[in-house]
Amino acid sequence: MTSVANANPNFDRLRIVLVETSHPGNIGAAARAMKNMGLSRLVLVKPEPKAWPSRDAVSMAASALDVLDGVLVTQSLSEAIADCHLVIGASARLRHMPVQLLDPPEAAARIESVRAEQEVALVFGREISGLSNEELHLCHYHVHIPVNPDYSSLNLAAAVMVLCYEVRKAALAANPAPAISAPEWDQAPATAEELDRYLAHLEKVLIQLDFLDPANPRQLLRRLRRLYQRIQPDRMEINILRGILTATETALGKREKDNS
């Protein structure tokens, strides 16, 4: 975009999200790792009070204080990623009903392919327990750093370092010529919030259809969330999908009225 050599890729649309971090040093070290790799946007979801704000975070950040100055704090992961089009969560463990799992270079390639146009979040969980299953299900993809299976507990800042490093590498390696990149999609992508609204609408209709038992919705709703997150719908698609739900409600409403 600029006339200068592309020494620092533009990562303005990429945020690092740390969920419920407990050690201040990790926040500082993550900020430093980010800045080393040219990233600047850090979001903290419900950091432990002793971790943020804190002097130790500042001291471990070395000269990456601008990253800490720009920190955004939210009360939930949903809030942190509401306007994101692509959400990738770091996952140490393999779960049943897995979301699509990427290795770090694959995750970086995916980010690289959309970072100019889309809001992207790279999400990291708690030091001890990582991301909850519910949080993992908010992610379109999981990324797993290949570790020693006998000692897999990565330091949080080390994990941030590795993924930011891969993201930077992918950006530096990317061919800047737009001619060979994928054709532009014809519609803007939906945000996480728009998708959430669709899924809430879907849930409501499925209950009306007696297809979903509200007493035990878990597995079905998770499967549907995984399905539609994988698809990364664009805005027109979300509108069509919601239109179908509204038409269904209208048809059911008529029935109710006819029955009354």
Next chain:
Amino acid sequence: MTSVANANPNFDRLRIVLVETSHPGNIGAAARAMKNMGLSRLVLVKPEPKAWPSRDAVSMAASALDVLDGVLVTQSLSEAIADCHLVIGASARLRHMPVQLLDPPEAAARIESVRAEQEVALVFGREISGLSNEELHLCHYHVHIPVNPDYSSLNLAAAVMVLCYEVRKAALAANPAPAISAPEWDQAPATAEELDRYLAHLEKVLIQLDFLDPANPRQLLRRLRRLYQRIQPDRMEINILRGILTATETALGKREKDNS
């Protein structure tokens, strides 16, 4: 070497050498990063007395205490690498009269190609000033981690992490183990025919819902096909989606019956 799948490559001939480290936390964090990546041999060249031995090194090492237990201390870099065949030094800066400079994947590839037969050292300098020119000239190659040119000062343990990660990646790529591949999806993928049947069913229901005008279905159906093809649903997902359509038809059927 073992009969088990090659989840942990053999890095017995690869040592990490830290020269005159001053912060004990960095020694501990480096040990942890090494163990995360399956490495175990750590050599400290003239560590600062406050850095080694120290309680902080132990605390930052988390459970990588076996790496610290095995630490070897030497009084010079020459001594640390005396029996090595290949020595690669991490270098933040470009020097005049440079030794051949590698990027991390290139360095990892070189290590991978000899690690079964040769003694190899990866050497890291002081936190503030890196390796001296004299020390750099003891290295066969230099390796440079691509950093933000405006903020290039990497934390020592972060640099160790990145290079050990690349080394592990190269080893796993050379001997692919099932451990790093994606977990198998929990359901079989739907076939094109199953997807077609779903789309036909969807079309039928959309007409019943008055959402689709059969006289002019083109654009809408194409968009829906594109959407669901992109998703590559598995068989259970297709069953859920068809279940929703059937539930919708049942609900609509009741209405028809009630109306008749």
